[in-house]
Amino acid sequence: MPTIALVDDDRNILTSVSIALEAEGYRIMTYTDGASALDGFRTTPPDLAILDIKMPRMDGMETLRRLRQKSDLPVIFLTSKDEEIDELFGLKMGADDFIRKPFSQRLLVERVKAVLRRSAPKDPAAAPKENDAKALDRGPLRMDPERHTCTWKNEPVTLTVTEFLILQALATRPGVVKSRNALMDAAYDDQVYVDDRTIDSHIKRLRKKFKAVDDEFEMIETLYGVGYRFKEI
Numbered sequence: 001m002p003t004i005a006l007v008d009d010d011r012n013i014l015t016s017v018s019i020a021l022e023a024e025g026y027r028i029m030t031y032t033d034g035a036s037a038l039d040g041f042r043t044t045p046p047d048l049a050i051l052d053i054k055m056p057r058m059d060g061m062e063t064l065r066r067l068r069q070k071s072d073l074p075v076i077f078l079t080s081k082d083e084e085i086d087e088l089f090g091l092k093m094g095a096d097d098f099i100r101k102p103f104s105q106r107l108l109v110e111r112v113k114a115v116l117r118r119s120a121p122k123d124p125a126a127a128p129k130e131n132d133a134k135a136l137d138r139g140p141l142r143m144d145p146e147r148h149t150c151t152w153k154n155e156p157v158t159l160t161v162t163e164f165l166i167l168q169a170l171a172t173r174p175g176v177v178k179s180r181n182a183l184m185d186a187a188y189d190d191q192v193y194v195d196d197r198t199i200d201s202h203i204k205r206l207r208k209k210f211k212a213v214d215d216e217f218e219m220i221e222t223l224y225g226v227g228y229r230f231k232e233i
Contacts, residue, residue, distance in 0.1 A: 001025040002047035002116055007037040007063065008078065009055045017050070020105035021112065031055075034063030043222040045073070048116055050108075052078045061093065068094045070149070071161050074119045076111060078103075094160045095206060114188070119148075119161040138171045139233035141219070155213045162187050163206050164200070168219065171231040203228060 004021055008014055009032050018028045029046060031037035035058040037049070049067070051060035064075055076097045096115050099108055136143040140153040148164060150157045159167065169186035170178055178186075180199045187202070203220060210217040219231045 001027060003027040003029060003044070004112065005031065005037060005046035005049040005232065007031045007034060007055070007060070007180070008052035009033060010052070016105065017108060024109055026112070026134070029182055034058030034060060034066075037063060038066060041067070041071075041073075044165060045071075048074045048112065050076045050078060050112070054080075064093050064095060068158075072077075072158050074115045074161055076115060094163070096160055096162050105119075109164065115161070118165065118187070130155045136168060136171055138174060138230065140214075141171060143168055143171065146224075151208055152213050152217065157209050157213055159206070159209065163202055163209075166202050167206055167220075170228060174230045175232040177223055177227050177229045183228065 001024075004026050006014055006017055006021075006028055007030075008017075011032075014030045014032070018030060021028055029040060029044065033055045034051070037051075045115075051063055051180075053060040055063075060077055064077075067073060067075070072094075074096045075094070075098060077095050078101060079098055080101050096118075096198060097111055098114075099111055134145075136145070142151045143149070143164070145164075145168065148159075150159050150164065150167070165187040166183050170185055183199050187199075203222075207217070207220055210219070221229050221231055223229065
C-alpha cells in the first residue's frame, strides 16, 4: 500500500489521522514541521504528503515551495476556515487538494484515495480509456500519461497530477472550448468539490510553468464566461 507523510505540529491530529489511514492499510510517516519532513523525504520518499499550513520552523507553504523545486509529489493541505487567501496561494504553488479544519476522518480518507487514484501510473495491461495510455503530441507539446512526463519544444515541464490532467483534457481536443465544470470532471474525483477559482488558479500556474520554458507560450486561451481551450496548431 502507498506511504503517506503526515506533517502537522498538532499531535492529536497526527495520532487520530494516522489511526484512520492505517486502518485503510496505508503506511504512515509523521513529522511535526516541514524542515524535518523534507529531511525525511530525501531518504524515504512518500507517495503523498498531507501538510498543515501553520507550523513552527517551516510552515506548509514554504515546505511545498521547496518540495516543488524537485518533486511533483501529490500534496493535500490542511487549512483553517479563515485561510482562504492561503488556499488560493497554495493552489498556485501546486497543491493538489485542500481539507478545511475541522474535518471528518472519513472525508480525509476519501480525499487521500481520490488523489492517489489520480496520481497512480496507468496499468498498461488494463484496457485504456480514451487517450489515457498513449502519448499525446500537439505540435511542440508532448505528454506521456504512463510516465507522467510533459515536454514543450523538447524541454521538460514538471506538472502536478491535477495540472497534467487539466492540460491533457485541453490538448486532447485543440480548438474545443472546455468549461470549468468539464475541467473539474477531468481532473477531480466525483466526490471532491472544487469551485471555479480552483480551476483558474491551476490554469494560471500552467501558463507560468510553460512561459518559464518558452516566454512566447500562448497556447491556453481564455474565453471569458465560457472556459478555456488549447489553440489549434
